[in-house]
Amino acid sequence: MASAFYNRYIPPQPKTSDPIEPTRPAKKRKKSRSVPASNSQQAKPREEPGELAPLNGDHDDEETPLRSPDSEAVRHDFKIRNRHKTVLDKYGKAAKKSAELTDERVVVAENGEGERQEDVMDVKLHGLEPLPQPAPVIEDRKVSAFSALPEWLQAPVLASSADTVPFKDLTALHDDIVTSLEKRGYSGAFAIQSAVLPLLLPGPKQHSGDICISAATGSGKTLAYILPMVQSLRHKPVTRLRGLIVVPTRELVNQVRETLELCSASSGLKIATAVGSKTLKEEQTMLVEKGQRYDPEAYKAEQEKGIDEDEELMDWNFDEKFASKDDFELFYNHVIEYMSKVDILICTPGRLVEHIQSTTGFTLKHVQWLIIDEADRLLDESFQQWVDVVLPGLEYMPPRHALHETQPDISRSSRRREVRKIILSATMTRDISKLMTLHLRRPKLVVLEGRNQKIADEDSGAALGDEAGRIEVPATLEEYGVPIPEQKTQDKPLYLVQLLDAGSDPLIGKKDRSQRVPSKSSGTTQSDISADDEDLSQDSGSPSESDDLSSQPVAGSEHSSHGALIFTESNEQALRLARLLVLLRPSWQIGTLTKSTAGASGRKTLAAFRKRKLSILIASDRASRGLDIPDLAHVVNYDMPKSATSYVHRVGRTARAGKAGQATTLVLHNQGKWFWKDKSGIAKSEILVRGPDKRVVRLNLAIDVTEEERDKYEKALQTLGDEAKR
Numbered sequence: 001m002a003s004a005f006y007n008r009y010i011p012p013q014p015k016t017s018d019p020i021e022p023t024r025p026a027k028k029r030k031k032s033r034s035v036p037a038s039n040s041q042q043a044k045p046r047e048e049p050g051e052l053a054p055l056n057g058d059h060d061d062e063e064t065p066l067r068s069p070d071s072e073a074v075r076h077d078f079k080i081r082n083r084h085k086t087v088l089d090k091y092g093k094a095a096k097k098s099a100e101l102t103d104e105r106v107v108v109a110e111n112g113e114g115e116r117q118e119d120v121m122d123v124k125l126h127g128l129e130p131l132p133q134p135a136p137v138i139e140d141r142k143v144s145a146f147s148a149l150p151e152w153l154q155a156p157v158l159a160s161s162a163d164t165v166p167f168k169d170l171t172a173l174h175d176d177i178v179t180s181l182e183k184r185g186y187s188g189a190f191a192i193q194s195a196v197l198p199l200l201l202p203g204p205k206q207h208s209g210d211i212c213i214s215a216a217t218g219s220g221k222t223l224a225y226i227l228p229m230v231q232s233l234r235h236k237p238v239t240r241l242r243g244l245i246v247v248p249t250r251e252l253v254n255q256v257r258e259t260l261e262l263c264s265a266s267s268g269l270k271i272a273t274a275v276g277s278k279t280l281k282e283e284q285t286m287l288v289e290k291g292q293r294y295d296p297e298a299y300k301a302e303q304e305k306g307i308d309e310d311e312e313l314m315d316w317n318f319d320e321k322f323a324s325k326d327d328f329e330l331f332y333n334h335v336i337e338y339m340s341k342v343d344i345l346i347c348t349p350g351r352l353v354e355h356i357q358s359t360t361g362f363t364l365k366h367v368q369w370l371i372i373d374e375a376d377r378l379l380d381e382s383f384q385q386w387v388d389v390v391l392p393g394l395e396y397m398p399p400r401h402a403l404h405e406t407q408p409d410i411s412r413s414s415r416r417r418e419v420r421k422i423i424l425s426a427t428m429t430r431d432i433s434k435l436m437t438l439h440l441r442r443p444k445l446v447v448l449e450g451r452n453q454k455i456a457d458e459d460s461g462a463a464l465g466d467e468a469g470r471i472e473v474p475a476t477l478e479e480y481g482v483p484i485p486e487q488k489t490q491d492k493p494l495y496l497v498q499l500l501d502a503g504s505d506p507l508i509g510k511k512d513r514s515q516r517v518p519s520k521s522s523g524t525t526q527s528d529i530s531a532d533d534e535d536l537s538q539d540s541g542s543p544s545e546s547d548d549l550s551s552q553p554v555a556g557s558e559h560s561s562h563g564a565l566i567f568t569e570s571n572e573q574a575l576r577l578a579r580l581l582v583l584l585r586p587s588w589q590i591g592t593l594t595k596s597t598a599g600a601s602g603r604k605t606l607a608a609f610r611k612r613k614l615s616i617l618i619a620s621d622r623a624s625r626g627l628d629i630p631d632l633a634h635v636v637n638y639d640m641p642k643s644a645t646s647y648v649h650r651v652g653r654t655a656r657a658g659k660a661g662q663a664t665t666l667v668l669h670n671q672g673k674w675f676w677k678d679k680s681g682i683a684k685s686e687i688l689v690r691g692p693d694k695r696v697v698r699l700n701l702a703i704d705v706t707e708e709e710r711d712k713y714e715k716a717l718q719t720l721g722d723e724a725k726r
């Protein structure tokens, strides 16, 4: 296409003084060659290739006068020039006609109809009219990075952090639900709940499409979907799988179940979980039961069909089919019918796929609510395939009703199934290609405009909707970074021990420091240098100000908050660190939460930590999303999180629901630049939004261990090494 376009002859563009004037030839053609209007076409001599053009040349190129053809060379030269001239003449005429047609009305007014006719007849275009040109590209137009997004993502519904509604004012919520919430001490809906509930509950503001929710960690997203789902599914006469909640980890499945049970008391709803902690068979019997239905027609059809041997051999559930025939007596004129034993299933995506593929009778065809929590994680490339298995199950169409049979003009869309999808995360993806995989229907995005967000936007003058893609750090969170000098890298565990030895005190923050009692043992200081003033070459830990600590333990502090959740980069690292801490501080109550402890023991560990029987929980990133540990005092990033997003999820385990919390990150020398300075890092992040009075505070720890301590440390490392070899 392009080469064809460029191979065409593009006539030279005559200059015009005014750029908005239509193109005109440089000079007007002489009238000497004018012929009567009636026969102008015939009178004009035809020019064939190679034919000599007339020599009386009425050319208008005055700068190149023509010579008479007195020699062969001159004749040839003349011929060539003359041919060019003819072409140019034609172009001139075409351009003139173009100009005159544009000014047609003016010409008519000035010269009368006759003259206009003559000019029109005289002009033969020969395809030399100016080619259409592409529209000029306007450069330097500032386009918002989000302008390529669909309208619903560009202009989200903003939930203001100040707007909260008492639950009892949400009249669409059943009294039983409100009572359960009040018993739990929840009187008013949080901001995100106040914004989302009217969109999902019956009422004038109800939105008849899908909802994506982006709100900070600990802002109460769970109730925002559980309450409307329970309200809509309560007291259904027949049990069917109508609600499906998908979350990334087992721990989250159990946590969501607890909240769901709280809200569904006396609703008659049956709730189940599928996470792989039980065998598939156990879960299958828990989810589906086999029954029979009186259906003579279907029975007859079954009998006529008989058993297709090939089909049976190809059937994955071959054994089960035969087994079921053995222990199940089917009555005459009855057919087998599988029935769901649960109304709402909470599951991980992997286990859900297993049930779809191998549990006879497990079906999604009655599902009305699909919840995807931690959606950005679940739509990750590594996780995503489950969507391709689940969505087709949701697109099942109910069989045509008799009405449709008799009135075939009732369209397919009028009986379309409406599954409401709710997609949530504290770090919601704006990746439209990922969201598209969910086949969202009339989606709306609700964004919690946090306290930090509002202030940041006012400062920067950001346009509405530009906040999309930025992530709010909880407003009540205090953040710290502890630099570890290069020569002290080996002592990283000792930094952690020192932090924990000091209890919650060093992490409390400036306002409480004045109240602390000086103690001789501590070498902890909190630098007053903000991240902005940071000099990275000086992370040697020399204290700028001496500040002592009381030596209260992490657990059982005078504050209502409790415990430290420590994140490592891997399961192995978590287990090793836990072992090392036990060797160094045998009296500490330490638990681990990793992939290998994800089952019943993980559940017990988490429960013990919540009940304050453990003061330290060491975990891999599997604990970073969604886990709600009420009143958790500290999060410690022993190993650096991989991204700002991962940081937000980890530190978001504390400072939840408007409560105070602290997060401390150990920063190795080679991580300092990213952590303190990089725009994709933490302290100076362009993505993370903090209030104006908030910054990551540099906390210098001077590791000053006695000979005895050092010895103990070396021995503990040795033991760890020996144990690893076994």
Ligand SMILES: Nc1ncnc2c1ncn2[C@@H]1O[C@H](COP(=O)(O)OP(=O)(O)OP(=O)(O)O)[C@@H](O)[C@H]1O
Pocket (backbone or CB within 6 Å): 185, 186, 187, 188, 189, 190, 193, 215, 216, 217, 218, 219, 220, 221, 222, 223, 425, 426, 625, 626, 627, 628, 630, 652, 656, 657
């Ligand atoms: N209306 C409310 N009143 C009082 N407490 C509430 C209310 N709603 C939620 N909470 C409490 O707030 C805490 C955080 O709620 P939730 O776990 O739903 O947060 P989240 O937004 O899902 O966080 P994350 O993004 O980390 O998963 C929980 O302890 C929950 O019990």
